[in-house]
Amino acid sequence: MASLANVAAALPESRFSSDVHYFSTVSSTNHAARDLGRAGEPDGTVVVADEQTEGRGRRHRRWVSPAGTGLYVSLLLRPKFPAAETGSAVQLVAGIATAETLNEFLPNKPVLRWPNDCFVLDSKIAGVLVEAETTGRGFDFLVCGIGVNVNQEVANFPAALRGRATSVKLQLGHRVSRLDVLATLLDTFDSWEAAWREYGMDPIRERWLELSPESVAGSVSVQTETGLIEGVANGLTDAGHLIVGTDDGTHEISVGEVIRLRPL
Secondary structure, three states, X not given: OOOHHHHHHHOOOOOOXXXXXXXXXXXXXXXXXXXXXXXXXXXXXXXXXXXXOOOEOHHHOEOOOOOOOOEEEEEEEOOOOOHHHHHHHHHHHHHHHHHHHHHOOOOOOOEEEXXXXXXXXXXXXXXXXXXXXEEOXXXXXXXXXXXXXXXXXXXXXXXXXXXXXXXXXXXXXXXXXXXXXXXXXXXXXXXXXXXXXXXXXHHHHHHHHHOOHHHOOEEEEEEEOOEEEEEEEEEEOOOOOEEEEEOOEEXXXXXXXXXXXXEO
């Protein structure tokens, strides 16, 4: 990603190709996209950075974002749907797009782990962070951030993550073009978001679960705000909540983190 011109030229013509903002260094692409949204930038605005100094995932965890290695991108979205419905749908769409994109480059099939992570061979390779902006008038816009480990070496990961995180390069043994990954990702996201807008959540939920087989029938432990829930995963609700059957009944989990997940 040498320049904004290279980024823009690499994208197929779509709603994401006309307003691309490239930064060599930024605190966070989500922060930058949020600022652009507040300034009135349109739906489909893209923010891409070569490096993030304060990249983050869910629960404000740091997303290690060294220069020249990963893909750090945020999309500014202004869909005309309720905020809660839109946020859930966009998170699932982004997960699908990320997994399908990586499947084009990897020898091993990536899988999704609820709510927002992408793994290959049980090592994390990508993540999604969706944030809503609301004003006194209600829902304004969404920012969808996607981080993909593309050309990281083992040494690029903190010691605590080595063995638990991977990259496309580590899986393949050679570098790949981040521009190619970005172009595929945006094209795939655009297709699936269009499917959601036209057909609703059913095809989105169905495809997400195809990419997350352990979420259909897997032994799962989920850390929630009220405690640990252990049981058997049984798919997703229309709102994207994880359904877990336990000895004391069925739980629909809207906020939590899967800490153990394995096929039955």
